[in-house]
Amino acid sequence: MNFMSDNVSGAAPEILAALGEASAAGPMPSYGADPVTARLHDRMTALFGTPVTVFPVATGTAANALALSALTPPYGAVYCHAEAHINVDECGAPEMFTDGAKLIPLPGAQGKLTPQGLADALARAPVGFVHAVQPAALSLTQATEAGTVYTPDEVAALCAVAKRHGLKVHMDGARFANAVASLGCDPAEVTWRAGVDVLSFGATKNGALAAEAVVFFDRALAESFGYRRKRAGHLFSKMRFLSAQLDACLADGLWLRLAGHANAMAQMLGAGLAALPGAALRAPVEANEVFVELPETVTEGLLERGFQFYRWDGAVVRLVTAWNTRAEDVAALVAAARELASGTPAGGSEKKA
Numbered sequence: 001m002n003f004m005s006d007n008v009s010g011a012a013p014e015i016l017a018a019l020g021e022a023s024a025a026g027p028m029p030s031y032g033a034d035p036v037t038a039r040l041h042d043r044m045t046a047l048f049g050t051p052v053t054v055f056p057v058a059t060g061t062a063a064n065a066l067a068l069s070a071l072t073p074p075y076g077a078v079y080c081h082a083e084a085h086i087n088v089d090e091c092g093a094p095e096m097f098t099d100g101a102k103l104i105p106l107p108g109a110q111g112k113l114t115p116q117g118l119a120d121a122l123a124r125a126p127v128g129f130v131h132a133v134q135p136a137a138l139s140l141t142q143a144t145e146a147g148t149v150y151t152p153d154e155v156a157a158l159c160a161v162a163k164r165h166g167l168k169v170h171m172d173g174a175r176f177a178n179a180v181a182s183l184g185c186d187p188a189e190v191t192w193r194a195g196v197d198v199l200s201f202g203a204t205k206n207g208a209l210a211a212e213a214v215v216f217f218d219r220a221l222a223e224s225f226g227y228r229r230k231r232a233g234h235l236f237s238k239m240r241f242l243s244a245q246l247d248a249c250l251a252d253g254l255w256l257r258l259a260g261h262a263n264a265m266a267q268m269l270g271a272g273l274a275a276l277p278g279a280a281l282r283a284p285v286e287a288n289e290v291f292v293e294l295p296e297t298v299t300e301g302l303l304e305r306g307f308q309f310y311r312w313d314g315a316v317v318r319l320v321t322a323w324n325t326r327a328e329d330v331a332a333l334v335a336a337a338r339e340l341a342s343g344t345p346a347g348g349s350e351k352k353a
């Protein structure tokens with residue numbers, strides 16, 4: 001049973017069906033001039049309740065790094081959380097695609113930046129000093145790399161600080177669906193209405209095969225993006241097949257149903273593990289990731305029994321649920337962990353000496 005990542009899941013049948021329909025529709029214009037991509041634009045505009053410019057790409061790293069390249073000059077500073085994916089897991093792609101902008105990692109409990117922390121960092125920035133990078137952008141991850149979620153008010157407060165200093169705001173939404181499903185809010189509330197300029201809208205982790213969308217709310221910032229995407233090799237000639245995945249996600253609210261299931265499984269998993277003697281959640285389970293400190297005997301025993309997950313930080317392990325995680329698999333892991341924690345074999349009888 002694999003809880004390594006939501007990236008280990010297959011594709012949702014509704015999305016596979018949409019790909020089949022897109023293929024069966026016969027010849028279509030290429031490079032994004034197709035009707036499926038046009039429909040995706042309309043759906044995204046309707047979803048966010050404002051005109052947007054949408055660019056499908058194939059990976060979250062491409063979405064993030066290319067989005068940032070439209071927000072900062074090469075001599076810019078991009079403020080992000082120290083644990084941000086753009087800072088620790090994208091192999092320098094943001095630095096490359098921005099032609100050298102510098103990521104400024106900031107601390108924050110439970111994976112979240114704070115307005116005060118951002119304000120303090122910006123107050124220290126040597127604006128106008130030719131020897132220093134210049135504040136240009138803020139990047140927030142929603143849901144965060146710690147499995148937590150920013151509320152709309154928290155996003156708005158951070159964006160207010162950013163805007164006071166002339167920064168543009170990017171949101172890494174690789175798990176945006178999980179965040180919105182958790183918040184139960186209007187997607188606009190936690191994005192453009194709060195001050196976000198561009199969103200990496202993730203679908204890969206949420207049932208797509210490989211599809212992410214760079215969604216510009218500040219459409220003036222989108223003007224250069226088409227060229228940036230092409231020269232990065234992410235302008236798909238058969239764009240309909242990226243767009244069909246994203247369009248299917250948005251159709252009939254599929255994206256929120258799939259993410260809601262993943263979140264529910266994480267709640268079940270987090271509650272079960274947190275109840276074990278010697279276990280402690282590192283952060284509240286607000287999306288589809290569980291970060292929990294477990295006794296080594298439990299971690300070792302679970303791995304030996306074939307449960308797959310990451311050892312994350314010391315005694316803390318990370319378990320991630322997905323759109324198709326089965327409740328029985330969650331129950332099996334919790335039961336095994338309970339047995340290992342108590343040293344009592346399943347069925348409750350004490351081990352014979």
Ligand SMILES: Cc1ncc(COP(=O)(O)O)c(C=O)c1O
Pocket residue numbers: 007059060061062064085086141144145172174175204
């Ligand atoms: C927070 C976050 N952002 C972005 C990504 C996108 O990464 P990838 O380029 O692997 O699709 C991931 C991982 O999948 C992630 O966990």
Ligand SMILES: C[C@@H](O)[C@H](N)C(=O)O
Pocket residue numbers: 004005006007085089
């Ligand atoms: C590890 C990280 O790069 C990946 N995005 C994951 O969450 O599984």
